[in-house]
Amino acid sequence: MPKGRLLQLPGMRLPLIQAxxxxxxxxxxxxxxxEAGALGSIAVGAGDAETARRLIQAVRARTAGPxxxxxxxxAPGVADPGKEAAWSERFAPLFGMFxxxxxxxxxxxxxxxxxxxxxxxxxxxxxxxxxxxxFGLPTASAIAALRAAGIILLATATNLAEARAVxxxxxxxxxAQGWEAGGHRGMFDPDAPDDKLGxxxxxxxxxxxxxxxxxxxxxxxxGRGIAAALALGACAAQLGTAFVATDExxxxxxxxxxxxxxxxxxxxxTRIVSGRPARILPNRFAALNGTxxxxxxxxxxxxxxxxxxxxxxxxxxxxxxYGAHWAGQGALLVRAMPAAKLVRTLxxxxxxxxxxxxxx
Amino acid sequence: MPKGRLLQLPGMRLPLIQAxxxxxxxxxxxxxxxEAGALGSIAVGAGDAETARRLIQAVRARTAGPxxxxxxxxAPGVADPGKEAAWSERFAPLFGMFxxxxxxxxxxxxxxxxxxxxxxxxxxxxxxxxxxxxFGLPTASAIAALRAAGIILLATATNLAEARAVxxxxxxxxxAQGWEAGGHRGMFDPDAPDDKLGxxxxxxxxxxxxxxxxxxxxxxxxGRGIAAALALGACAAQLGTAFVATDExxxxxxxxxxxxxxxxxxxxxTRIVSGRPARILPNRFAALNGTxxxxxxxxxxxxxxxxxxxxxxxxxxxxxxYGAHWAGQGALLVRAMPAAKLVRTLxxxxxxxxxxxxxx
Numbered sequence: 234m235p236k237g238r239l240l241q242l243p244g245m246r247l248p249l250i251q252a253x254x255x256x257x258x259x260x261x262x263x264x265x266x267x268e269a270g271a272l273g274s275i276a277v278g279a280g281d282a283e284t285a286r287r288l289i290q291a292v293r294a295r296t297a298g299p300x301x302x303x304x305x306x307x308a309p310g311v312a313d314p315g316k317e318a319a320w321s322e323r324f325a326p327l328f329g330m331f332x333x334x335x336x337x338x339x340x341x342x343x344x345x346x347x348x349x350x351x352x353x354x355x356x357x358x359x360x361x362x363x364x365x366x367x368f369g370l371p372t373a374s375a376i377a378a379l380r381a382a383g384i385i386l387l388a389t390a391t392n393l394a395e396a397r398a399v400x401x402x403x404x405x406x407x408x409a410q411g412w413e414a415g416g417h418r419g420m421f422d423p424d425a426p427d428d429k430l431g432x433x434x435x436x437x438x439x440x441x442x443x444x445x446x447x448x449x450x451x452x453x454x455x456g457r458g459i460a461a462a463l464a465l466g467a468c469a470a471q472l473g474t475a476f477v478a479t480d481e482x483x484x485x486x487x488x489x490x491x492x493x494x495x496x497x498x499x500x501x502x503t504r505i506v507s508g509r510p511a512r513i514l515p516n517r518f519a520a521l522n523g524t525x526x527x528x529x530x531x532x533x534x535x536x537x538x539x540x541x542x543x544x545x546x547x548x549x550x551x552x553x554x555y556g557a558h559w560a561g562q563g564a565l566l567v568r569a570m571p572a573a574k575l576v577r578t579l580x581x582x583x584x585x586x587x588x589x590x591x592x593x
Numbered sequence: 594m595p596k597g598r599l600l601q602l603p604g605m606r607l608p609l610i611q612a613x614x615x616x617x618x619x620x621x622x623x624x625x626x627x628e629a630g631a632l633g634s635i636a637v638g639a640g641d642a643e644t645a646r647r648l649i650q651a652v653r654a655r656t657a658g659p660x661x662x663x664x665x666x667x668a669p670g671v672a673d674p675g676k677e678a679a680w681s682e683r684f685a686p687l688f689g690m691f692x693x694x695x696x697x698x699x700x701x702x703x704x705x706x707x708x709x710x711x712x713x714x715x716x717x718x719x720x721x722x723x724x725x726x727x728f729g730l731p732t733a734s735a736i737a738a739l740r741a742a743g744i745i746l747l748a749t750a751t752n753l754a755e756a757r758a759v760x761x762x763x764x765x766x767x768x769a770q771g772w773e774a775g776g777h778r779g780m781f782d783p784d785a786p787d788d789k790l791g792x793x794x795x796x797x798x799x800x801x802x803x804x805x806x807x808x809x810x811x812x813x814x815x816g817r818g819i820a821a822a823l824a825l826g827a828c829a830a831q832l833g834t835a836f837v838a839t840d841e842x843x844x845x846x847x848x849x850x851x852x853x854x855x856x857x858x859x860x861x862x863t864r865i866v867s868g869r870p871a872r873i874l875p876n877r878f879a880a881l882n883g884t885x886x887x888x889x890x891x892x893x894x895x896x897x898x899x900x901x902x903x904x905x906x907x908x909x910x911x912x913x914x915y916g917a918h919w920a921g922q923g924a925l926l927v928r929a930m931p932a933a934k935l936v937r938t939l940x941x942x943x944x945x946x947x948x949x950x951x952x953x
Contacts, residue, residue: 393925412772413791428859431773431791433821434812434922441926452794460824461793464946465817499788562794565753566801586824 238385239272239406239446240468242362244298246270247580249459250408250448251572252473253303253365254416255279256557257488260288262481262572264295269576272363272469273298278305278343282351289359299362301387304346306369308422310508310532312339317531321539331546339535346371357382365389368509369421370402377403387448389419392428393438400445407443408471409436411451415474415500415561417511423504423533433465440466454566456582463587472579474561478569487553491516492560492567500564506557508536514564517554518543598745599632599766599806600828602722604658606630607940609819610808611932612833613663613725614776615639616917617848620648622841622932624655629936632723632829633658638665638703642711649719659722661747664706666729668782670868670892672699677891681899691906699895706731717742725749728869729781730762737763747808749779752788753798760805767803768831769796771811775834775860775921777871783864783893793825800826814926816942823947832939834921838929847913851876852920852927860924866917868896874924877914878903 240248244267251258251266253274263273275292277285285302292300321335328335346352346366353375356364364379365387371379379386380403389408390396398421399407410419411432420427430438432451439447449462450471462470477484478492491514499515503522506513508530513519518540530536540557547555560567568575600608604627611618611626613634623633635652637645645662652660681695688695706712706726713735716724724739725747731739739746740763749768750756758781759767770779771792780787790798792811799807809822810831822830837844838852851874859875863882866873868890873879878900890896900917907915920927928935 411791411793412789413794426859428922429772429789430922431771431812432793433771433791433818434773434814437812437814437818437923438925440817452791452797454794454797457800457825458793458797461821464820464824499786562788562790563797565798 239363239387242272242299242385244270245272247576247583248463248469249576249579250274250301250469250471251476252450252471253301254473254477254559257477257482257484257559259481259483260291260295262476262479263292263300265481265572266476266576267296267298267300269573270580271576272301274301274303274365276303278303278346278367281344282349282355285352286355286359289361301363301365302356302361303365303367304352304371305343306347306366306371307343307345307509307533308369309345309348310341310535312535313531316529317535320529320531320536323525324539324543328543328546331550331552333546335539336542339531339538341535342538342541343534346375353378356384360384363387365408367417367419370398370404373402390439391418391420391435392430393442395421396439396443400443404445406446406448406468407439408448408450409439409467411435411449413452413562414450415512415564416559417507417509418502420510423509424527427510436462436465436467452561452563454563456579456584457586458563459579459583460586474564474567475579476572476575477560478567479572479575480570481572485556487548487556488558489569491553491556491558492564498565500560500562504530504536506537506540508533511559512561514558514560516556516558517552518556599723599747602632602659602745604630605632607936607943608823608829609936609939610634610661610829610831611836612810612831613661614833614837614919617837617842617844617919619841619843620651620655622836622839623652623660625841625932626836626936627656627658627660629933630940631936632661634661634663634725636663638663638706638727641704642709642715645712646715646719649721661723661725662716662721663725663727664712664731665703666707666726666731667703667705667869667893668729669705669708670701670895672895673891676889677895680889680891680896683885684899684903688903688906691910691912693906695899696902699891699898701895702898702901703894706735713738716744720744723747725768727777727779730758730764733762750799751778751780751795752790753802755781756799756803760803764805766806766808766828767799768808768810769799769827771795771809773812773922774810775872775924776919777867777869778862780870783869784887787870796822796825796827812921812923814923816939816944817946818923819939819943820946834924834927835939836932836935837920838927839932839935840930841932845916847908847916848918849929851913851916851918852924858925860920860922864890864896866897866900868893871919872921874918874920876916876918877912878916
């Protein structure tokens with residue numbers, strides 16, 4: 234299987250990537266993971282180029298090692314005033330319970346990297362070792378410019394067609410995001426039919442069919458899971474949920490409590506929070522899944538503007554149940570500890586799992 | 594991890610079970626798999642005790658080794674004449690296209706092992722090495738009687754709660770059936786909410802939480818997949834779809850053609866064919882998924898009476914698209930060859946995968 238350039242990065246001693254998680258990962262987390270020998274990640278898609286630059290510099294203040302900078306490549310959300318007004322109206326009683334009203338209009342809160350020239354210029358200027366894409370691919374010219382700058386590129390695929398597009402675009406490695414994965418499903422088109430391929434099937438299919446290194450993601454929580462990913466032919470595993478409860482996580486107390494209390498019980502795939510399918514813990518927001526049809530939800534990330542406002546309003550009244558408490562199906566196995574210790578623990582488990590599996 | 598008695602069976606040299614697949618597996622397949630050093634299986638839930646006895650004897654005529662006999666433990670379907678008449682009416686135009694009419698009334702075509710005393714007596718009399726249960730657990734007295742007869746027992750679980758029930762019932766090993774798996778999902782209650790746990794997450798959760806050996810199933814098509822299952826802590830892997838295209842498979846030409854033509858493209862989880870959720874290739878029957886709500890479908894296996902009649906009517910006119918073309922999400926990786934050769938191939942791939950993973 235092709236390993237590609239990713240695992241040849243200086244300092245990357247483990248086939249392990251800490252998933253970029255907007256709102257959860259932090260420069261401290263990324264740096265701690267990188268220093269421990271894996272690949273740390275930050276997500277910068279929620280801010281502008283200068284905010285992203287500061288985040289990159291904040292990682293660099295803590296480590297000289299390689300890390301990954303993640304960007305959202307969603308098709309920019311199309312405003313639909315009628316749909317958005319109806320969506321806000323639907324949530325008005327809930328906002329009312331928290332003494333406020335829904336936002337008067339929904340905004341495109343995340344600028345897609347597809348249309349963010351300043352972000353591209355900043356990346357070429359800062360040259361992080363790795364840049365990764367979620368929700369699609371950037372333009373061919375952006376890919377060419379980033380590659381010319383020596384940056385290793387990763388992109389998420391949830392099926393074979395997306396993986397073929399990633400490979401054809403000249404991306405260095407594919408993040409095979411299985412159905413188990415927490416947070417936003419990286420499907421290019423959220424309205425296209427979704428085969429919901431589990432990690433076990435998806436990784437094997439991509440490794441067998443695509444001549445680009447594959448990184449396994451979804452439902453992997455420990456060294457045994459990483460060993461399984463490698464056995465499937467992945468060059469590395471990407472873990473997100475496993476890092477949500479680390480000390481360096483930006484997850485707030487309500488999120489951490491929900492993760493421990495509800496961990497692994499019944500995660501829900503829903504587009505109610507943001508407008509795109511995402512896997513979340515079974516909190517009050519998730520419980521509203523099924524009370525609407527997909528075509529009633531405003532486009533991502535416009536719906537997320539309301540989702541974030543609802544969480545803020547609820548939290549101001551002490552109700553934590555409307556947070557974006559993303560988690561994967563393996564959440565029950567989450568561990569609270571410093572990120573560096575988690576990486577060391579994962580490394581030890583991986584070595585043990587491989588050792589156990591070797592012929593006696 | 595506990596390996597249990599299963600892998601100590603004489604002649605079982607590989608941590609591999611050929612899944613029992615009613616209508617697909619055959620005594621010849623089970624015997625060939627067992628003779629090759631894995632555990633062959635037959636499914637006998639579609640017939641009565643004497644039919645099952647003949648199937649068991651047909652395996653024994655071909656091998657002296659251990660094999661698995663699978664039974665359906667579904668809650669017997671409740672007749673609902675109004676719902677069933679409406680369901681038949683819905684399909685009347687389609688039957689009409691094939692020059693016939695839907696069945697006048699739907700029958701309980703599969704007798705649940707829960708209420709089949711003759712089947713229990715036959716099993717205790719024949720004493721196959723292994724008996725496995727799908728869709729639930731038999732009565733405590735049946736379990737006690739089978740155990741007293743020295744039979745190793747397996748049961749399917751799709752989540753932690755079902756696995757806990759399996760362990761509490763004194764079953765020897767749990768078949769952890771992930772979301773990827775083809776054919777009928779083994780959930781105890783088809784109308785309960787389904788967390789759709791992928792194999793990667795489900796196996797780790799059960800291995801971590803339950804002190805009974807776990808067999809991984811779902812999306813596993815080759816030796817790398819088996820190696821991944823073992824890395825996750827499973828004591829064995831169960832493969833179904835991988836065996837559908839073997840020479841000994843009872844899959845008809847239409848099914849085999851669909852598997853090769855549509856393999857791995859877009860399998861569908863639907864209850865339209867049988868009344869219970871099951872994963873099928875994207876044929877004409879599957880394409881009707883989404884045109885009804887779950888509560889409109891008659892209970893399993895009563896709906897299956899119509900499903901089978903529709904397939905028969907269509908096939909009589911040369912239309913193969915209404916068959917129960919079950920397949921898992923890894924179907925693209927299916928291989929047509931004799932079952933014994935497939936087992937040898939899997940064994941070689943497994944050894945290579947384990948060898949590759951050992952510390953260099």
